[in-house]
Amino acid sequence: MKAPSASPSAPVTSPPRSRLRSLALPALLFVALAILPLAALAASAGYVLDLFTRVMIFSVAALSVDLLIGYAALVTFGQAAFVGIGAYAVGILSSHGITDALVALPVAMTAAGLFALLTGIVCLRTKGVYFIMITLAFGQMAFFTASSLAPYGGDDGLTLADRNTLAGLALFGRPLVFYYVVLAVLIASYALCRSLVASRFGRVLRGTKENALRMTTLGFRVYRFQLVAYVIAGMLSGLAGFLLANATEFVSPAYMSWQRSGELIIMVLLGGIGTLHGAIVGAAAFLLLEEWLAGFTEHWKMIFGPLLVLVVVFVRGGLIGIAAALGRAVARRFGRG
Amino acid sequence: MAEPVLALRDVRKQFGGLVVSDNVTFSVAPGELHAIIGPNGAGKTTLINQISGVLMPDSGTILFGGRDITRLGPPERARLGLARSFQITSVLPGFSALENVALAVQARSGSSFRFFGDAAGETALNEPALAALAEVGLADRAEVPAGHLAHGEKRALELAMALVTEPKLLLLDEPMAGTGREETARLIGVLRRLKGRFAMMLVEHDMTAVFALADRISVLIYGRIMISGTPDEVREDPQVVAAYLGDELE
Numbered sequence: 001m002k003a004p005s006a007s008p009s010a011p012v013t014s015p016p017r018s019r020l021r022s023l024a025l026p027a028l029l030f031v032a033l034a035i036l037p038l039a040a041l042a043a044s045a046g047y048v049l050d051l052f053t054r055v056m057i058f059s060v061a062a063l064s065v066d067l068l069i070g071y072a073a074l075v076t077f078g079q080a081a082f083v084g085i086g087a088y089a090v091g092i093l094s095s096h097g098i099t100d101a102l103v104a105l106p107v108a109m110t111a112a113g114l115f116a117l118l119t120g121i122v123c124l125r126t127k128g129v130y131f132i133m134i135t136l137a138f139g140q141m142a143f144f145t146a147s148s149l150a151p152y153g154g155d156d157g158l159t160l161a162d163r164n165t166l167a168g169l170a171l172f173g174r175p176l177v178f179y180y181v182v183l184a185v186l187i188a189s190y191a192l193c194r195s196l197v198a199s200r201f202g203r204v205l206r207g208t209k210e211n212a213l214r215m216t217t218l219g220f221r222v223y224r225f226q227l228v229a230y231v232i233a234g235m236l237s238g239l240a241g242f243l244l245a246n247a248t249e250f251v252s253p254a255y256m257s258w259q260r261s262g263e264l265i266i267m268v269l270l271g272g273i274g275t276l277h278g279a280i281v282g283a284a285a286f287l288l289l290e291e292w293l294a295g296f297t298e299h300w301k302m303i304f305g306p307l308l309v310l311v312v313v314f315v316r317g318g319l320i321g322i323a324a325a326l327g328r329a330v331a332r333r334f335g336r337g
Numbered sequence: 338m339a340e341p342v343l344a345l346r347d348v349r350k351q352f353g354g355l356v357v358s359d360n361v362t363f364s365v366a367p368g369e370l371h372a373i374i375g376p377n378g379a380g381k382t383t384l385i386n387q388i389s390g391v392l393m394p395d396s397g398t399i400l401f402g403g404r405d406i407t408r409l410g411p412p413e414r415a416r417l418g419l420a421r422s423f424q425i426t427s428v429l430p431g432f433s434a435l436e437n438v439a440l441a442v443q444a445r446s447g448s449s450f451r452f453f454g455d456a457a458g459e460t461a462l463n464e465p466a467l468a469a470l471a472e473v474g475l476a477d478r479a480e481v482p483a484g485h486l487a488h489g490e491k492r493a494l495e496l497a498m499a500l501v502t503e504p505k506l507l508l509l510d511e512p513m514a515g516t517g518r519e520e521t522a523r524l525i526g527v528l529r530r531l532k533g534r535f536a537m538m539l540v541e542h543d544m545t546a547v548f549a550l551a552d553r554i555s556v557l558i559y560g561r562i563m564i565s566g567t568p569d570e571v572r573e574d575p576q577v578v579a580a581y582l583g584d585e586l587e
Contacts, residue, residue, distance in 0.1 A: 200443055200451040200459075207440055210429035217389065217427075219415035219444040219502070228450070 025323070026190065026277040033183055037176055049175050050247070051291060055284045056186045057243045062267040062279035063193050064236035069265065070274030071197050072229050073209035074124075077132045078139025079264050082112040082234045084146060084256030086241020091158040091251030095151075101164040101172070105242050112238025113231050115142070120230035124223055139261055146253040157252030164246055172246050182243055186280070189236055193276050196232070205229055269312050272320030281319050340403055342367050342506045342536040343388065348397035350383060350560075357383045358394065359560035365506065365536045370528075372539040372547045375557035376581055381540045384557065385510050388538070389421045390414045402505060415444070418505035422495040422512055430484030434475055434494050437483050438466035441498040469497040473527050489520030496527060506536045513543040525549055548572070556581060 036052055061083050068074040089108035098104065119138040126134055152158045163172040172178045196202045204225045207215050215222050245251050254260070263286065271282025289307070293300035315321055341364035350358040357380040365371045373381055386392040388399060390411040399407045406414055415421075428437050439462040443449055446461065456462065470476050473493040478486060483494060492512050499507050512528070513521045525546050528537070532550065541547050547554065548568050555565040556577050564574050571577055 195453050198455045198457065199453055200449045200456045202452075203436070203440060203443065203456045204449050207429055207432065210431050211427060214423075214427045214429065217391075217411050217415055217421055218441055218498070219412050220449065221412050225449070 029277055029280055030187055037179055046175060049179055051287070053179050053182050053247050055287050056182045057240050057247055058267065058287060059186055059280040059283040060189050060243065061237045061240035062264055062283045063189055063276060064233035065264045066268045066273065066276055066279040067193050067196070068229060068233045069268060071202065071209065072205045072226055074226060074230065075132050076135045077258065077261050077265070078135035079237050080260035081139040081142035081256050082116060082237030083241040083244060083260070084142060084253070085112045085115055086238035087245035087251045087255050088146060090164065090242055090245035091160060092152055094160050095158060099162065099164055100168065101166045104164050108242040109235045109238045112241065113235040116231045116234025120227045124226050124230065136258055139256065139258055143253055143256040146256055155253060157250060160245065160249040160251070163249060178246070185239065185243065189239070190276060201225065266308055270308065270318050272318030275320050278318055278320040285319055339367050341365055342402060343538065344400040346398045348387060348394045348399060350387060350392065350394050357560045358387065360397070361562055363555050363562055363565055365538055367536055368533045369552045370532055370537045370539060370550055372541060372551035372554045373557055374541065374547055374554060379557045380560040381557055382510065385508055385540055389419065389508055415502070418503070419508065420499040420502045420504035421508040421510065422499055423510055428483040428491055428494050430482065432483055433480050434470060434483055434486065435463065435466055435479040437494060438469050438497045438501055439463055442466050442501045445502050465501050469500040472500060473497045474523065489516045489524065492516060492524055493527060504535050506538065509537060509539045511541055513541055513546050521546060
């Protein structure tokens with residue numbers, strides 16, 4: 001995988017300095033996630049490790065949502081279905097004694113990608129609110145299908161006997177190893193998305209978001225680009241589902257509920273839409289806030305809801321937007337001094 | 338005369354009971370600038386929409402380079418070399434001027450299903466884009482977001498986007514609409530420089546621009562072509578003067 005970089009032969013492009021600066025925040029984020037286990041181990045809190053593993057898994061799913069909403073203007077309200085399909089692939093294979101990631105991972109991603117392809121062919125023929133509703137409808141279809149899978153636990157879900165092995169080695173069973181596996185997957189997913197949006201393909205997607213009719217008259221068959229993006233996002237979410245099943249050692253229809261899809265959208269809005277690293281920040285903020293508030297009161301949602309509304313309404317660009325504004329303010333104050 | 342780039346034969350379009358294109362027949366020769374004029378509601382934009390493929394005619398045929406394109410959609414027609422600028426300015430506001438044009442280059446050069454590599458740094462896309470920007474006088478505005486450009490500059494940007502697709506025919510839908518007098522003069526200059534490189538079809542209200550640029554003019558009234566001829570012939574036709582030009586040319 002090739003990360004995008006400023007090519008030296010490029011005559012006119014955004015200046016390398018601003019490009020470097022735009023990568024500073026995600027780099028900081030990943031370094032923080034990489035050294036976090038050391039702090040967690042010092043405090044001997046395995047709980048923190050689990051929590052952040054979860055954060056990173058949902059970050060991967062949120063990345064796929066940001067790819068669709070933030071760069072292709074495809075507001076998907078059924079993304080949790082793909083997470084669930086990835087998770088169920090792990091659960092169902094495992095219940096038949098197939099527990100190696102080398103099988104489970106490709107199956108999870110292929111199944112999610114195939115579901116994206118088949119539903120995308122239908123969904124992408126609609127626009128705007130209809131697109132939102134039809135992705136929601138397909139999401140619910142997946143949810144009810146999973147709920148009725150009696151051999152695989154139906155409503156109650158399915159408990160895994162153990163985490164997947166990797167080429168026969170029980171690596172995922174060790175929390176620290178699993179944590180770094182998930183971090184590696186997150187970084188790879190981020191690099192992939194970053195490269196996608198800067199590529200020719202990504203430019204067409206972004207152009208479609210700006211003005212789809214204009215893209216058509218330029219000669220782009222917009223639908224094909226959107227479909228490919230939809231499948232890529234579906235596979236990424238399937239990947240997140242694979243990780244989620246391994247993290248919780250449990251698979252349930254609840255993974256596919258429409259509330260989950262909504263939460264993924266909120267994560268992206270909270271962090272800052274159309275930035276990619278905003279999806280990671282948003283996932284972290286969402287899950288940590290949820291965890292923290294739930295420690296105070298069982299009615300934590302009464303605080304959580306209004307808080308989300310405030311951020312989304314008043315902070316353009318989400319938490320990333322706040323960070324950028326603060327950064328500028330600090331630079332103004334000290335930069336000239 | 339060489340085979341026309343564009344030929345319409347008995348093109349008819351009706352919206353309910355209203356006939357907006359009434360058996361329109363005309364052609365555009367290679368390198369020719371053919372202007373369509375007519376009062377508001379004459380069906381000029383409907384005609385352009387049928388030529389670019391946004392609307393399908395009810396009957397009749399449209400030939401492009403001798404090929405029947407009547408049933409092709411806009412992307413297919415664009416690929417055959419039919420470029421269009423819009424009545425309502427239609428650039429991608431969030432993209433820089435350069436990226437707008439580079440995207441148009443991309444539409445014509447190779448596959449856009451490339452998932453890796455930085456498109457913004459591709460010399461193969463940027464060089465023709467910069468050349469086109471220079472041709473329309475926007476070289477020093479390359480990095481400005483298109484949404485921040487002045488109205489006339491957006492018009493010029495649209496021209497640059499059409500240029501790089503190396504069109505066989507360029508449809509210009511009221512390029513002077515909403516531009517000031519100075520900007521109009523500049524755009525006329527740009528179009529005059531481009532004349533002859535490819536055929537152009539100009540739909541325009543600004544009669545100064547039309548008579549300064551056109552090789553041939555067709556007058557469209559109530560969906561019907563009243564006369565096609567050189568600017569002089571049209572200017573002196575008593576019917577046209579009575580029906581339309583009377584008020585336009587003082």
